[in-house]
Amino acid sequence: MQNVETVSGTGIPLLLDDIDTDRIIPARFLRCVTFDGIGEHAFEDDRQQDPNHPFNQARFQNSGILVSGRNFGCGSSREHAPQSLMRWGIKAVVAESFAEIFFGNCTALGIPAVCASREGITRLGAVIDADPTLELTLDLNALTLRYGEESVAVTMPDSARSALTTGLWDSLAQLLARKEDIAATAARLPYLNNYAAS
Amino acid sequence: MSQNQNLFNKVWDLHSVGTLQSGQTQLFIGQHLIHEVTSPQAFEMLRERQLTVLHPERTLATVDHIIPTQNQARPFLDVLAEDMMSAIEKNCREFGIELLDLDDKRQGIVHVVGPELGLTQPGLTMACGDSHTSTHGAFGAIAFGIGTSQVAYVMATQTLAMMRPKVRKIEVNGELAPGVFAKDVTLYIIQKLGVQGGVGYAYEYAGTTFDSMSMEERMTVCNMAIEGGARCGYINPDQTTVDYLRGRPLCPQGAEFDRAAEWWLSLASGPDAEFDDVVVFDAADIEPTVTWGITPAQSLGVSQLIPSVASYDASEHTLIREALQYMGLDEGQSIEGTKIDVAFVGSCTNSRISDLREAAAIARGRHVADGVKALVVPGSQQVAKQAEEEGLDKIFTEAGFQWRAAGCSMCLAMNPDKLQGREVCASSSNRNFKGRQGSPTGRTLLMSPAMVVAAAISGSVTDVRKMLEPALV
Numbered sequence: 001m002q003n004v005e006t007v008s009g010t011g012i013p014l015l016l017d018d019i020d021t022d023r024i025i026p027a028r029f030l031r032c033v034t035f036d037g038i039g040e041h042a043f044e045d046d047r048q049q050d051p052n053h054p055f056n057q058a059r060f061q062n063s064g065i066l067v068s069g070r071n072f073g074c075g076s077s078r079e080h081a082p083q084s085l086m087r088w089g090i091k092a093v094v095a096e097s098f099a100e101i102f103f104g105n106c107t108a109l110g111i112p113a114v115c116a117s118r119e120g121i122t123r124l125g126a127v128i129d130a131d132p133t134l135e136l137t138l139d140l141n142a143l144t145l146r147y148g149e150e151s152v153a154v155t156m157p158d159s160a161r162s163a164l165t166t167g168l169w170d171s172l173a174q175l176l177a178r179k180e181d182i183a184a185t186a187a188r189l190p191y192l193n194n195y196a197a198s
Numbered sequence: 199m200s201q202n203q204n205l206f207n208k209v210w211d212l213h214s215v216g217t218l219q220s221g222q223t224q225l226f227i228g229q230h231l232i233h234e235v236t237s238p239q240a241f242e243m244l245r246e247r248q249l250t251v252l253h254p255e256r257t258l259a260t261v262d263h264i265i266p267t268q269n270q271a272r273p274f275l276d277v278l279a280e281d282m283m284s285a286i287e288k289n290c291r292e293f294g295i296e297l298l299d300l301d302d303k304r305q306g307i308v309h310v311v312g313p314e315l316g317l318t319q320p321g322l323t324m325a326c327g328d329s330h331t332s333t334h335g336a337f338g339a340i341a342f343g344i345g346t347s348q349v350a351y352v353m354a355t356q357t358l359a360m361m362r363p364k365v366r367k368i369e370v371n372g373e374l375a376p377g378v379f380a381k382d383v384t385l386y387i388i389q390k391l392g393v394q395g396g397v398g399y400a401y402e403y404a405g406t407t408f409d410s411m412s413m414e415e416r417m418t419v420c421n422m423a424i425e426g427g428a429r430c431g432y433i434n435p436d437q438t439t440v441d442y443l444r445g446r447p448l449c450p451q452g453a454e455f456d457r458a459a460e461w462w463l464s465l466a467s468g469p470d471a472e473f474d475d476v477v478v479f480d481a482a483d484i485e486p487t488v489t490w491g492i493t494p495a496q497s498l499g500v501s502q503l504i505p506s507v508a509s510y511d512a513s514e515h516t517l518i519r520e521a522l523q524y525m526g527l528d529e530g531q532s533i534e535g536t537k538i539d540v541a542f543v544g545s546c547t548n549s550r551i552s553d554l555r556e557a558a559a560i561a562r563g564r565h566v567a568d569g570v571k572a573l574v575v576p577g578s579q580q581v582a583k584q585a586e587e588e589g590l591d592k593i594f595t596e597a598g599f600q601w602r603a604a605g606c607s608m609c610l611a612m613n614p615d616k617l618q619g620r621e622v623c624a625s626s627s628n629r630n631f632k633g634r635q636g637s638p639t640g641r642t643l644l645m646s647p648a649m650v651v652a653a654a655i656s657g658s659v660t661d662v663r664k665m666l667e668p669a670l671v
Binding site: 017018026028031046048070071074075076108118157158166171174175178182185186189194195 | 331611
């Protein structure tokens with residue numbers, strides 16, 4: 001796996017709270033057996049109802065860093081949500097906070113999901129809106145989002161940060177490596193051993 | 199096991215395989231559940247990496263999300279849905295996983311089927327590619343909703359990489375008033391703690407209100423832990439749990455059951471158990487609860503007025519205005535009397551036999567209002583059979599409800615059951631997100647099954663307490 005230490009790109013602001021995964025990818029687009037083509041349906045219903053939705057605006061079409069509000073990605077566990085954002089072109093998400101399943105799904109795909117203060121989010125939204133071509137750089141080692149001469153502090157749990165920066169964000173290889181420990185755990189579980197007194 | 203450990207930490211420690219380099223715990227998953235929507239890409243991942251399923255006997259598959267509730271002839275009219283059905287059938291065959299397919303009398307919503315078969319048991323760690331996996335916590339299992347990559351991890355290794363959450367005890371004490379149900383309790387808790395109040399936490403629901411609930415009521419409560427932002431929710435196993443499980447087909451039998459029950463009861467958080475946080479509510483403060491907005495926390499007691507924007511913290515104003523505008527409601531307006539177009543009784547929150555009995559008790563001898571489309575969708579084929587044996591289907595159809603086949607149906611509308619345009623739906627499901635019920639502009643009011651029936655009959659949101667038998671009030 002590739003180390004994810006820095007992510008650079010222009011920004012796209014969606015400064016709303018409680019954006020749920022049904023909004024990110026409506027359920028009818030989950031009728032699929034691969035994730036191919038799911039990117040074009042990111043925020044489909046919101047975009048239909050709002051011509052000015054950031055995902056509709058020409059100036060944000062090549063953006064890679066999504067900036068949003070509190071509790072981003074709440075609701076369903078559908079990995080289709082980060083998959084659709086990733087396939088639309090999003091490489092990192094900065095929000096005031098995240099719902100946990102969504103956060104875990106992002107990490108498993110190598111997409112850093114970092115938190116910033118509401119003040120920081122508001123400031124980022126304003127600078128991106130003023131200059132959509134502004135290059136932003138998320139630095140997971142320094143835990144900053146830099147733009148021009150300025151930066152906004154970001155936070156991320158150490159476990160996810162180290163998984164990304166060391167290239168271990170797809171944890172399958174690590175999980176597979178401990179076959180004996182898995183068997184030893186199973187051997188001590190009462191329900192796998194006829195509830196025999198231990 | 200330490201006396202002051204809560205159930206969550208006891209079960210977590212027992213299932214800990216070790217600590218990963220990232221600091222996460224590698225956690226053994228005792229029981230895995232899969233369905234047709236979030237599994238096909240996971241199986242593909244196994245194929246790409248030439249992996250097998252480590253413990254196929256610890257995964258059970260069912261079909262629920264895309265199942266039509268009317269015409270179930272194969273191939274389905276919806277080609278995409280048919281593709282998903284074929285995929286799970288092929289994948290389960292190829293990887294040796296048992297599938298409760300449509301022609302299996304045990305088929306139904308994954309979170310209804312697991313408990314009714316006795317597969318869901320205290321002390322298990324469980325996972326499923328579905329956020330409402332928290333439902334299984336009603337038995338004192340630790341049950342996590344996971345994404346598709348993680349579904350592949352569980353199949354390949356029977357483990358997950360997770361950080362241990364903190365544990366918050368939510369205590370509710372006292373008796374629920376007539377007309378107030380488990381659904382109202384869970385909506386009330388979310389309203390008080392918020393949709394992200396549970397982030398970083400597992401929720402333990404404790405107190406006399408939960409002690410006196412049936413297993414099905416407890417499932418309704420734990421089902422919506424996720425709507426409160428919690429990673430999972432659970433209730434300590436007790437005699438009610440043991441009595442529910444005794445004799446179920448996938449439970450141990452005979453002397454082994456007695457040994458199991460002894461172990462299950464030993465897992466409960468003791469009186470000295472420690473928690474990272476404790477909140478306490480009084481059951482007497484809870485009335486029939488209805489959502490008015492676009493998040494499950496935007497709710498109120500049916501007798502109350504929709505709160506003013508100004509009554510919220512300034513940081514909430516944008517969201518509250520967005521919700522009012524989408525719903526076409528005004529601050530200060532009464533929620534009672536809000537006209538509805540559709541009524542839906544169903545979903546993994548409220549589609550079990552006791553939910554249908556409560557709904558039928560209100561529907562009996564009454565009729566759905568003109569212009570309201572009303573659906574009852576049982577959670578499983580077994581629930582449907584039981585309801586038909588009790589004559590509940592007749593009560594519903596005579597009252598003007600459609601009696602459908604088992605599945606997720608209009609909770610998320612991946613099948614043909616969808617709202618049209620800006621229709622308003624009184625729904626016993628779990629999410630009132632924008633567009634959730636299949637129309638991008640459709641509107642959802644969450645409430646208990648009894649309240650859904652009351653709304654269907656009067657054509658508008660109605661306090662179900664006005665429709666209870668006099669003897670009950």
